Amino acid sequence: MPAESPVLLHVDRLTVEFPGVRALDGVHFDVRAGEVHALVGENGAGKSTLLKVLGGLHRPAAGEIRLGERRYRPRRPADALHAGIAVIYQEFNLYPDLTVAENVFSGREPYHRLTRGIDYAELNRRTAQLFGTLGVHLDPARTVGSLTVSEQQLVEIAKALSVDGRIIVMDEPTAALSADEVTRLLDVVRRLRAEGRGVVYVSHRLDEVFAVADRVTVLRDGRHVHTGDLAETSQEDLVRLMVGRDVSAATRRTGAVRDDVVLDLDQVSAGRQLREVSLRVRAGEIVGIGGVAGAGQPELSQVVFGALGVDTGAMTLDGRTYRPSTPADAMAAGVGFLHEDRKSSGILPDLSVRDNLTVSVLHRVRAALTRLLSPAAQTAVFAEHRQRLAIRATGPGQLIGQLSGGNQQKVLFGRALAPGGRLLVLNEPTRGVDIGAKMEIHQLIDEVTAAGTAVLMISSDLPELLGVSDRVYVLAAGRIVGHLTGDDRTEENVIACATTGRRVFSEVAA
Incomplete structure (x- = not known):
């Protein structure tokens, strides 16, 4: 990035206030032409507000924003698009019943010159061209509701790129992407920089930040802490600036795996994807599940949680036949579950933190005589998990939608813990959370396994998958193609199994 690059965006003394909280307090920030400027900080630091x-x-409430020499005071999203600012938000904003192409060019559809109707051939052509720049093959005519989470993320990215703005803002754009999709996206970011655009890149994945960004700004508790060249900043220094303390990135397992098998799957097939899966999870053990997107990981977790029926094969829980017909059956058996998609299938946004936390233990928070929910019992559950998980909320009645992504994730983790059973099924437990919250969640997982809980963890974050798990099974096309322990637990082995189907099995019994 040339030192004389013009400043495209300048933020000065920006302050944003909500009832009872100052989300931004005198923040300053700028973006130059032809640079990628990373914006980092813990959840709740003020990044999404900015x-x-x-x-x-x-x-x-105060402060000034300038685009070049012009004052910028947007009052609605259309003002940002008109000014050349395209924002890719962390939470999707898509129409599930419309096609991919209709979502990408919503409100900007090309019209046929003669019929004056939407020119769908041109609409699909432009959309396919956009996905071509991303190195992705996605049918423009598919409905968005039929797409996976990672495919929906790519639609959001294509929608932002279709605006052709001077400034592209990306809020956690890779949170739902596979390793190959992340590589392609970072290539697109570099292309945008080479074209002279300014890119604001928000991510909790610091390896991506160091791979693609030129400068970095750190926010903490709504205030500006640091801006500087990444080349002059170490990852350890950046983490210290973000959290205000030293955080060890290493995960240290303190519990011991026991002999008793909690969950046993024997040649289980289910749905269109899962085929003849056999695995075991012992008490006090964390078993990881890896593989590329679409390999069958969600189906595996749904089978264990009773959301997908078993076609053939058998399951046992604590040595007894286990065949839940519904998630309620699974929870009654002591199985906790964390969904991979916090927004669409996790939080209940119009309900309080207390209600979200206790929905998995309604039988425990009902009054004995009336069977109505007892606010006092719910609040007691909230107080227990608030302290244990360090949930930042104004109180039990606060709407969960008002919390940061990391605190929402902690509430959902508490919901999975609330049944207090023998088995936790965790899908992407730290997706979209900052490094401090990530370490806290890892510590919580370690604590529950030390007490004898068995954990089945699905994660697309390879360092997490390998660092937290005792053993790792790798899925490809719905089948287990790898069982990795000890020195076999490497990123190279996971990727080789997942992409080539080359089978790698440890001599340790499954």
Whole structure:
């Protein structure tokens, strides 16, 4: 990035206030032409608030924003698009019943010159061209509701790129992407930089930040802490600036795996994807499940949680036949579950933190006589898990939608823990959370396994998968093609199994 690159965006003394909280406090920030400027900080640091101001969703109480020499005061998202600012938000904003192409060019559809109707051939052509720049083959005519989470993320990215803005803002754009998709996206970011655009890149994945960004700004508790060249900053220094303390990135397992088998799958097939899967999870053990997107990981977790029926094969839980017909059956048996998609299938956004936390233990929080929910019992459960998980909330009645992504994830983790059973099924337990919250969640997983809980963990984050798990099974096309322990637990082996189907099995019994 040339030192004389013009400043495209300048934020000065920006302050944003909500009832009872100051989300941004005198923040300054700028973006130059032809640079990738990373914006980092813990959940609740103010990153998303700043992006929503730039995107026209929030209005500041004080401060000034300039685009070049012009003052910028957006009042709605259309103002941002008109000014050349395209924002890719962490939470999807898609229409599930419309096609991919209709979502990408919503409100900007090409019209046929003669019929004056939408020119769908041109619409699909432009959409296919956009996905071509991403190195992705996705049918423009498919409905968005039929796509996987990672495919929906790619639609959001294509939608932002279709605006052709001077400033592209990306809020956790790789949170739901596979390793190959992440590589392609970072290549697109570099292309945008080479074209002279300014890119604001928000990510908790620091390896991506160091791979693609030129400068970095750190926010903490709504305040500006640091701006500097990444080349002059170490990862350890950046983490210290983000959290205000030293955080060890290493995961240290303190519990011991026991002999008793908690979960046993024997040649289980289910749905269209899962085929003849056999695995075991012992008490006090964390068993990881790896593989590329679409390999059958969600189906495996759904079978264990009773959301997908078993076609053939058998399951046991604590040595007894286990065949849950519904998730309620699984929870009654002591199985906790964390969904991979926090927004669409995790939180209940219009309910309080207390209600979200206790929905998995309604039988425990009902009054004995009336069978109505007891607010006092719910609050007691909230208080227990608030302290244990360090949930930052104003109180039990606060709407969960008002919490940061990391605190929402902690609430959902608490919901999975609330049944207090023998088995936790965790899908992407640290997706979209900051490094401090990530370490806290890893510590919580370690604590519950030390007490004898068995954990089945699905993660697309390879360092997490290998660092946290005692053993790793790798899925490909719905079948287990790898069982990795000890020195076999390497990223190279996981990727080789997942992409080539080359089978790698440890001599340790499954």
